[in-house]
Amino acid sequence: MRVSELFGKTQREIPAEADIVSHQLLLRAGMINQVSAGVYSYLPLAWRVLKKIENIIRDEMNKAGGQELTLPVLQPLELWQETGRDKAFGKGLFTLLDRRERNLALGPTHEEVITQLVSHHVQSYRDLPKLLYQIQVKFRDEPRPRGGLIRVREFTMKDLYSFDMDEAGLDKSYQKMLHAYKNIYDRCGLPSMLVEADSGAIGGKESHEFMLLTESGENEIIYCPTGDYAANAERAESVKEKIDGGEPLPLEEVATPGMTSIEDVSGFLGISRSHTLKAVFYIADGEFVFVVIRGDLDVNDIKLQNALHCYELRLATEEEVIETGLVPGFASPVRISGIRIVADDSVPATSNLVSGANKPDTHIKNTNYSRDFVADIVADITLVEAGDSCPKCGNKLESTRGIEAGHVFKLGTFQSEKNGAYYVDENGESHPIVMGCYGIGLGRLMAAAIEQNHDDKGIIWPLPIAPYQVYLCPLYREDTNVSEIVEKLYSELENEGIEVLFDDRKESPGVKFNDADLLGIPIRVTVSPRTLEKDSVEIKLRSEKDSALVPLAEAVTRIKKTIEGASTS
């Protein structure tokens, strides 16, 4: 492709809209164009990158035994009502009415449709297992699209769904996908980290995410430096410090004027925070919930939401707390009724805690779980932080950030039961099909690749996903034969099947070099009167500082070698 003919222009200045690097560079490189919040057009350079990523993914899916198919974007809302996931997605689901006033949804994902499809074509254990996938556009009305391509409302995603007879089969499919995913990121040239993930309110039991580590990542990752544990902070667990409160003592009121925070109370009474009981109030699907946790710990909202099995969860306002009859800052789970109580598992494990007294300026000492109050739910709802202890080995956990570039779930039979996908086993008995699902967002992967690979000049594409492999950069001068030689080189490279972006513009060297750097093409080949004096061309890798002069006659083979070397290493 000749740059003079390429659709899309580079921009020197950083668009004011863009905050994160990948967004800025995608815009400056003329790769994407925003149409609406979270909706983009993809120009030829971006499209080529997406196609390369797509082909790598497709290849790995096929190798793992996946069969590609295509599914509708337009889906009847009833299908979503069958599983109740219309509620789980809530406003995130784009819906519309057709001319007959029937409700339709734009697919945010395709479990419902594919499960229904499978129910029509799988009746027997002989039809299983199956791995089916599609690479298609999906729609989600995100509350807040952000970060350019990181979080959008219309996006292309590869989703594979596995259908197995039983858990053992699912385990196998799941392992296959973990392996395939690792290969995908490796082949794209992007280091990834596998972490345990939250599977959401309706998800199955097990779930993992593939993270591309970068500081601009939306997700906090908690991991053990020994490598035996890594999890999204949303679900990370830790070994909680054991606090010995001694034998249960009688309840005792104590005046604590104005001491409304854990900090205040522990300081005032001269005890550590871990000897206090922290009360936090939430509204879960409209219901007021009283949450208690040991004073030195914080509540993880996601874990709490999972424990409550609710769709919507938020902190209660002070007014709501007062309306409920509680005293903010001095609330206690002791002797209250009609309010659901959730306790972190640290609470039953610790004795003689200081809690509120449900009256102003007063706390009670020696609150003991079971004797003084019980919770409706006891669960681990602790927010884990760097410095806590690894659940596997006890070492200090660390924290980093990453972009979620893939998410795999063991769905189990929830979906197949609701959408009626059953099979008959050898004994003629009917069972729901055991499912898994495995997604990768292509645009996000592209953006994450840039977040991981750039410098102050521009993008540095890993060769396997670069829009072009070679940037052929002649520096013309009228009285020389650069033009003739570079045209010949261009067609030779193309004949070898090498993807060349040929900067045939009559621009100054500075402009060309800067554009080459901005676009991030891995191999830059400069031909100029200066190199031709030595009968050579200059080859420079975008990822490296130095360049090398290579004899013109060897240029093509040298470039081929560089490409092969990069793709096998």
Place this chain on the structure above:
RNA sequence: CGGGGUGUGGCGCAGUUGGUUAGCGCGCAGCGUUUGGGACGCUGAGGCCGGAGGUUCGAGUCCUCUCACCCCGACCA
């Protein structure tokens, strides 16, 4: 949905207490001189100042409403 911010040629911005033909840089077009890290000169094209309503002799500027986009939070496979 709550909080904050921004809307002025393709991009980045300026525009005073309201005052005449709305500016600058980049980019774009033409001509000429240039060519190893975003060259220079000359000439030129390109604007319902986000939209609607209002105040006023007069509105990019003031008032009201509205829309869009961005950021933080809520939310989110």
